[in-house]
Amino acid sequence: MNWLYDFNYLTRSIHESLAETFEPATVTIVEMALAGLCFMILFALLGLVLVYAERKVSAFFQQRLGPMRVGKWGTAQTLADVIKLLMKEPLINKNADRFLFNLAPYIIMIASFMAMASLPFAKGLQALDFDIGLLYISAVSSLGVIGILLAGWSSDNKYSLIGAMRSGAQIISYELSVGLSLLTIVVLTGSLQLSTIVESQANGWWIFKGHIPAVVAFIIFLIASTAETNRGPFDLAEAESELTAGFHTEYSGLKFAFFFLAEFANMFIVAAIGATVFLGGWMPFHIGGWEGFNNIMDYVPPLFWFFGKVSFLIFMMMWFRWTFPRLRIDQLLTLEWKYLLPVNLMNIVLMAFLSLMGWHF
């Protein structure tokens, strides 16, 4: 059962067994393929689970049942939806730029994939672990906006274009706050490497250890990452009453599914980042001095801790979506540039001061 706690055993044994039969170059390729396959499966599963979760959560908040017909408690509803989407005819506008139109969803997907590649799911379960981890994630996640802009432009549709512009402005703006709130914690860890960040929380999560600035940063992170993923209450880019469906109005079938999937994947990614940076990643919950309690917590495998925290954050974001009314574009930008960003800058200075004085735990 060791592999449940440290995946290094598992990966090492896979690597060794492969190395016995193949050449080194082939080993590398095969390992890459395997990792890719795993991520694809994860992606698909995420889509299935999260779409179902969203429906159920929205139903919960609206005091109704949600999907109940397909499968037990409607569990197979998403699967049915997938089949429906696959069967749909892919339509393209007459004047649309076909190449870009087809390219856009892939760019968004690729960006999500690349970001996911460096997430630490559990000890040793991390595809890419280099010392620029957090920077890398914000770098590749910033690529997604290009897909949105391309989609909006190439659809040859005014609503799509306006939706894309709104979305682009929103993502670029809130990327700043996300990055800065993460930097607030990086000041404490002294490293961008995700595994190091997780290790540094072995004796307590940063949200507890980092005093008030960490809490402020966490709140800002939650708000900004919700906005960055274009989710409500910041989903004005696809405000159906104004813009029908925003940048993906013209998409149908599988490509629409890609956008849909990418949205949930992005939600997962930001939740995972938040969990990793603020909530200790796969580290179990410990309370200083309570040896027995801590031992019990250690028995829970890291994978569960990680997905538990991520689920909590995703639940929070869904909660937001179904509770808050939608913002106007000017309110959206005012919130970012006039409130979040200045507060964030002050906060980071404060945190640097705390870190310099060694006042954190």
Place this chain on the structure above:
Amino acid sequence: MGYQYTIWILILPIVAFVINGLGSGKLPGKISGWIATVAIGISAFLSYKTAFQFFGSGSHEKIIAVKTTWLRFNEGLQIDMGILLDPISIMMLVVITTVSLMVFVYSQGYMKGEKGYDRYFAFLSLFSFSMLGLVVATNLFQTYMFWELVGVSSYLLIGFYYDKPAAVAASKKAFIVTRFADLGFLIGILIISFYTGTFDFDILTRPEAMTLPVTATFLGLSTMTWALLLVFMGGAGKSAMFPLHIWLPDAMEGPTPVSALIHAATMVVAGVYLVARLFPTYSVLAPDALEVVAFIGAFTTLFAAVIACTQFDIKRILAFSTMSQIGYMMLALGVSGYGGEEGLGYTASLFHLFTHAFFKALLFLGAGSIIHAVHTNDIREMGGLRKYQPITHILFLIACLAIAGIPPFAGFFSKDEILAAAFATHPIYYIIGTLVAGLTAFYMFRLYFIVFWGKSTSYTHTPHESPVIMTLPMMILGIGSVVAGLIPFGSYISSDGVPLKGHIDWVVATISVVLALVGILIAFKFYKTESAKPEAISKSFGAFYRSALSKFYFDELYIAITKGVIFRFVSKPLAWFDRNVIDAFMNLIAAITNWVSSQIKEFQSGQLQKYAFIFISGVIIILLSFLYANQ
């Protein structure tokens, strides 16, 4: 104890100039006047201190108090800036600061309420600075620079009322005439420095320097003679010697205190000072030049005195009188020899300069006081002023007696020495000098009687005595006019530094005093009360009188020469040449440039991509050539 503090004598006025100049129009009330006055007052105090220290020490050697190198041409030739102290420069310092201080104080009353009060005191301070710098110059070049500065301040002050066309014209005239003279001065300096390799007075006037190997000749005279003549030309321009005198009468357009300071007591004697400064050089290397100095001096003194007898403008009379007196000084320098008793003329000249400064400044300030009271310059509109201005009257009388050479007033002693020096060398000059002494007494008392006695004119408003701030400086100068002659001048200042025992030549003195008394008597007869006699006598002189009244038509002559000859035969052809040859050449060049640029303007199309194309092609070509060269 050193003399380093003498630098403050120069610095204070320039500081006052800067403050007043920068604050012009912004300084409150009359503060600018006080700034300037306090500055010059401290300068005056320091000058007296210097004088006591220097003359008290008994040595009359030259002292370089301050010295810095300003320009360095080569190892041998460099231009210094510094302060040279010797008897004559200290004497000049005392004179300038004293008269300046009096004039500054006086001006505060005279200029009260005038527009440009700040500007006036700024310029006056600049003038004081320049004049002080001029007299303490250690070398010819520094002299020249301050000489020009003096010219500029004079120009600025003559043209002080720049909204008056006459003042503007007068300032331009003064500037152009003196500039013309200064050109000679500059050439003279260049020749001297070329042959001697130095600008330093210390070397130039040292007795050893008299053996400088100056053998080159030009037109039969040695180059040194030419050079010194040219230097004298500069001096003559500043000192309004014939024939460069024409600017001085017109310069009276400036404010009267300015005339007192610049055009009577200080600047106009700069020429005398310059010749005196270089006197050993003149005396040994160029006796011929001294002859010229003497001749010009003698001619001017007579010439100006004659004109002065005929004028009616109070300030012009004084201006001609000034010319006449400076002519005296030049005459004395010209007849002087170097060393011992021979050098009497040198001492006399500077002595007269000294005494003249007091009484001529007093005369001008008195004239200013009168003008202040009656608002006119024409003496025919004055008369009987002794009742209204008793203090001015007394002081003016003292000054007149002093200039007329009546003992025991200051002018008597200095004039007597000049006449004695002339008597000892050139009898002709002596006769002229004595004659002029009589004429001087006549025209001064003509002025005096007309203004203060004469008919009582009815004034539009009653003239009043000037305020204390104006009469006080006049009183001090009045005291100076009385006692200045009693100073044993010869024991302080002599041509070779050895004290000269001053004594009065009784024969000469008696003759000149008698002549002066005769002049006064005639003036008394003619002008004490209104009479027809002057009219009749002037009629009997006929053409001579009329030409003297018109200043012997010199202004007209100059205009005729410049307009008729220079403009027509020189300037016009030059202008033609300039327009049709030089300009045409320029136009040709411009046309060629125009043509070429129109041919190549395609390169400047404003098209960024063309530029980039050419740029990158050039880079590749250069790269290729490097490759080829490295093969």
Place this chain on the structure above:
Amino acid sequence: MATSAIIFYVVATIMIVFSLLAVTSRKILRAAVYLLFALAGTAGIYFMVDYYFLAAVQLIVYAGGIVVLIIFSILLTSHIEEKMEKPDSLKIILTAILGLGGTAVSLYVITNHLFTPQPTTGVEATMSTIGEKLLGYGAGGYVLPFEVISILLLAAMVGAIVVAKRNKPENHD
């Protein structure tokens, strides 16, 4: 042939092809997207030479920043139906000759020059060394250019805002 070499050749080919497409495509947004691919390829090469930080910066600034800016400006200034006119063929020929000539000269130099590596013992391009060097003021520190560039960026930001700001119509009431 080593795996990394194969990957390099593939990436290099992609970069060159997309560069060519970026400068020849007649649809402006496509040109921008091709540029994005070329720049992303560059980032890949930075990854391959172990300059992770530079690669991430390349992605953030170039791909995520400049290309997004360019796409934004395209969205604001062009329409989807616009197709850029083809430049006149003389211009193309002249420029192609110039480009080929330049390439030939450069390639000649590159292939004929013997590059000799300097055996230096140095530092790895890890985050901490980069951070220390960027803010180091001793030998090998880059704090001065770092600060200068921060000023430059500020100036560029202010300048861009001022230039692009729409002048408010003045209210004369």
Place this chain on the structure above:
Amino acid sequence: MIESVPLNQVLIVTTLMFFIGVYGFLTRKNLITMLISVELMLNAVNLNFVFFDRYLFPGKLEGHFFSLFIIAIAAAEAAVAIAIFINLYRNIRSINVEDVNEMKN
């Protein structure tokens, strides 16, 4: 990669990229596409710096920092350039380089 690909070959890539940028800069008329070409050239230069640094002076990181600063400056340049383009478009309704001749005459 450093061991398996010689420097000459990687430099060929950057050279090609650079001159493709030059070609684009000279033939394109739209200012944005010209900017794209400039970015290509800058990118090629960056690559050159990195390659020289990595191959010839390993461990010095000088080329690395050069590239870093070039990227920063390119960002500033692009921001200002695009601000100018947008203002230009607002004023003359075109971002064609040949139409920008209001100041000429």
